[in-house]
Amino acid sequence: MTATATPPVAAPTRAASAGPARRLPRTRTVVIAAAAYLIAFLFLFPYLVMILTALRPQKELREPSYLPTEFAWENFVNFWSGGLSGNLLVTLQVAAGSTILVLLVAMPAAYYTARHRFRGRTAFLILVLVTQMFQPTAMLVGIYREFSQLGLVDSIWSLILVNGGFNLAFAVWILNAYFGSIPRELEEAAFIDGTGRFGALFRITLPLAAPGVVTALIFTFIAAWNEFVVALTLTTSPEQQPLTVRLNSFIGQYQVDWQNLFAGSVIATVPVIILFALIERKVVSGLTAGSIK
Numbered sequence: 001m002t003a004t005a006t007p008p009v010a011a012p013t014r015a016a017s018a019g020p021a022r023r024l025p026r027t028r029t030v031v032i033a034a035a036a037y038l039i040a041f042l043f044l045f046p047y048l049v050m051i052l053t054a055l056r057p058q059k060e061l062r063e064p065s066y067l068p069t070e071f072a073w074e075n076f077v078n079f080w081s082g083g084l085s086g087n088l089l090v091t092l093q094v095a096a097g098s099t100i101l102v103l104l105v106a107m108p109a110a111y112y113t114a115r116h117r118f119r120g121r122t123a124f125l126i127l128v129l130v131t132q133m134f135q136p137t138a139m140l141v142g143i144y145r146e147f148s149q150l151g152l153v154d155s156i157w158s159l160i161l162v163n164g165g166f167n168l169a170f171a172v173w174i175l176n177a178y179f180g181s182i183p184r185e186l187e188e189a190a191f192i193d194g195t196g197r198f199g200a201l202f203r204i205t206l207p208l209a210a211p212g213v214v215t216a217l218i219f220t221f222i223a224a225w226n227e228f229v230v231a232l233t234l235t236t237s238p239e240q241q242p243l244t245v246r247l248n249s250f251i252g253q254y255q256v257d258w259q260n261l262f263a264g265s266v267i268a269t270v271p272v273i274i275l276f277a278l279i280e281r282k283v284v285s286g287l288t289a290g291s292i293k
Contacts, residue, residue: 047269054262061258075263083238084246084264091225091242091268093156098163098224099217102171105164106216110175111201115184125176132169136162136230144233154236162234163224171216178212179205214279222272243268 049066056063057072079085113121136143143162144153152158182205190200206213228244235241238249243264250261 050262051266053258054266056259058259072259075259076267078260079263079267084243086239087241087243087246088267090156090240091244092271094159094163094227094231094242095221095224097156097160098167099220101160101164102167102220103213103217106168106171106175107206107213110172111179111205113172114176114179125173128169128172132173134166136166136227140229140233143230147234153234154240155234156240158234159224159227159231159242162230163220163227167220167223171220174216174219175209175212178209178215182208218276218279221275225268225272 052066052068053061054075055071055073056068057070060068060070113125147153147155147158152161186204186208187200190204195203226244227242228248231242231245232248235245238246247261247264247268250257250264
């Protein structure tokens with residue numbers, strides 16, 4: 001038997017070895033990206049000006065240049081030495097307390113309305129939505145009178161209760177939509193395995209609903225952190241005022257202490273930005289819950 005000669009394998013061409021050619025971005029993609037960067041710059045530019053103004057010395061406030069010739073870091077040091085760190089702690093207590101209160105009340109209400117079709121359910125949800133339309137400013141007189149009778153004026157608890165009440169409706173709607181998107185069969189399977197209602201809720205439903213819970217948490221926290229009007233009305237002593245109210249003291253009748261005002265504003269903004277950056281992915285998934293079937 002004669003051996004059959006194997007034909008020589010042709011060497012791969014240069015184009016084949018180089019892999020597929022990279023596609024250039026389309027014109028539409030470039031335009032959308034450029035527009036996105038422009039919008040982001042327009043939103044971030046005021047914060048950049050705020051930071052640069054906080055670092056300006058007093059003698060350069062009226063200078064036309066954007067960048068100061070020297071940076072006055074002592075403006076941030078004055079924030080802590082001026083006693084405003086206590087007001088920052090008050091703001092943190094109010095925001096955290098309001099968020100905990102909202103989650104403790106909103107989660108059971110949203111879970112029950114998502115899992116049970118009881119009589120008056122639609123009316124209840126509409127009523128919850130209607131309460132979101134009321135502004136605290138329109139009810140300041142009644143709020144002040146009520147807390148004055150309860151002896152809670154100039155107290156952190158009054159701010160926690162008010163901020164919790166005005167953010168409760170949004171949390172109920174967000175959590176109701178997310179609980180409704182979780183299949184009932186998962187809980188029913190847990191019931192078959194011997195898990196009770198609360199066990200299924202804490203072991204299955206709440207872990208799956210974590211993005212919705214985080215969304216309600218971050219929006220309630222930010223709303224309570226930035227609240228000003230109610231805090232200005234219900235607090236009188238400087239040590240009980242949140243940071244938003246205390247920063248207003250830098251605005252006088254004849255002049256404004258711009259450096260300390262903007263330094264305090266930067267410090268008040270940083271915690272919220274860090275918190276939102278850490279849980280941004282869960283916030284996006286929580287807001288889009290129920291949009292895809």
